Amino acid sequence: MDCVSNAAQETDTVLYASAAASSGAPYVEEPVAYDAILLSSFGGPEGQGDVIPFLRNVTRGRGIPDERLEEVATHYRHFGGVSPINAQNRELKAAIEAEIARRGLGLPVYWGNRNWHPMLEDTVREAYADGHRTVLALATSAYSSYSSDRQYREDFALALGPVEDGGTGLGLGDDPMTIDKIRLFFDHPGFVEPFFxxxxxxxxAWLAEGRPASEIRILFSTHSIPTGDAERSGPRDRDFGEGGAYAAQHRAVAEHIMKRLVAENPAAEGIDWTLVYQSRSGPASQPWLEPDVNDVIAELPAQGATAVAVVPLGFVSDHMEVLWDLDTEAKESAEEAGLAFVRTQSPGVHPAYVAGLVDLIEERLNGTPAAERPHVTDLGPWFDVSRPGDCENARLGFRPAAAGIAP
Incomplete structure (x- = not known):
């Protein structure tokens, strides 16, 4: 990996980028003739026999024994060993293709996963064989963090990198493929609309029943991450407060939703909300973002609450963390606490979300100026080209990553 690693350490280097993105400017404000879209996701098992191999991929390099993986595997086995995420990505891919066709953009959509088939490296080979060289990636994660942003960019760099390092080598040589990435879309109106x-x-519905606003709680839930990674999320030259850009982005979107709620329905004035976390993993000695959604639910009756809506704000679809951690565990916590419970929808293939994703694609095709890009919080619009040091992994440090300035 020496040749890629050395390049990644050079100031202002942008690996495997289109000519327009290779300057390192935060926003690409000139048209780029992308010839394919790469939908990139986490991946998930599609049968009982896939579960442990899948979890080995997820935890590769950490030395976690299969006995411990089996503890997590029970969540998947509860659903027949099938994660819903692959089926959801097939549905999303089809919806994006239909919207692209409706707009006459003429772009094929490829799909590759980080941890299960179709694997990213195989998808890159397929796109290259089909003649595509200037690819725009859409990762199914909206927020800043190592696992939801930089790790995808590392995946792209690894996939395009030297064969001896596990890549395809297709980002090298005289006829290389480039992969850019659309901006993080946490505050794009199309992503936010389904949550609102x-x-x-x-x-x-609760107000119509006569339930007082003071008895209603809204919990905006997202995946917990190690606090060390959270502190490193977002550009290093900006202070986002506790939890870094990751927490700040979620808080900003939640605040927008609640302000809009009261503006459209004044009877909702007085409803309290909290940002909560779920799906924690890792050793107990390692600090992760808190509070946990179940702990917060347990405390609500003492605060006078009688109803709680849990909003899966950190998730783009109803995959395993939503089905198990919210629809199963959080719902049970609410029942034990005697609370009315609703888990609100995720974007999935909501028309506003799908249209918004294609808007983001057109943004890059057209080189839309940053000042004209839609966003609902003061944090956006986020960058096209990640800034130096963005979303470092506290344990691994900096590894080569596409679509951003090194390191």
């Missing part, structure tokens, strides 16, 4: 609708409808 879910909160609006849950609150309206």
């Amino acid at each position: 609708e879910g909160v609006r409808d849950a609150v309206a």
Whole structure:
């Protein structure tokens, strides 16, 4: 990996980037003739026999024995060994293709996963064989963190890198493939709209029952991450406060949703909300973002709450963390606490979300100026080209990553 690693340490180097993105400017404000879209996701098992091999891929390099992996495997086995994420990505891919066709953009959509088939490296080979060289990636993660942003960029760099390092070598040589990445879309209106609708409808139903606003709680839930990684999320030259850019982005979106809720329905004034975390893993000695969603639910009756809506704000679809951690465990916690419970919708293939993703693709095709890009918080629009040091992994440090300035 020496040749890629050395390049990654040079100031202002942008690995495997299109000519327009290789300057390292935060926003690409000139048209780029992308010839394919790469939908990139986490991946998931599709049968009982896939579960442990899949979890080995997820935890590769950590030396976790199969006995410990089996503890997590029970969540998947509860659903027949099948994660819903692959089926959801097939549905999302089809919806994006339909919207691209409706707009006459003429771009094929390829799909490759980090941890299970179709694997990213195989998808890169397929796209290259089909003649595509200037690819725009869409990762199914909206926020800043190592696992939701930089790790995808590392995946792209590894896939395009030297064969001897496990890559395809297709980003090297005289006819290389490049992969850029659309900006993080946490505050794009298309992504936020489904969450707002879910909160609006849950609150309206409870208010119509005569439940006082003071008895309703909204918990915006996202995946917990190690606090060390959270502190390193986002550009290093900006202080985002506790939890880094990761927590700040979630808080900003939640604040927008609640302000809009009250503006459209004044009867919702007085409803309290909290950002909570779920799906923690790792050793107990390692600090992760808190509070846990179940701990917060348990405390709500003492605060006078009688109803709780849990909003899966950190997730783009109803995959395993939503089905198990929210629809199973959080729901059980609410039942034990005697609370009315609603888990609101995730974006999935909501028309606003799908249209928003294709808007983001067109943004890059057209080189839309940053000042004209839609966003609902003061944090956006986020960058096209990640800034130096963005989303470092506290344990691994910096590894070569595409679509951003090194390191």
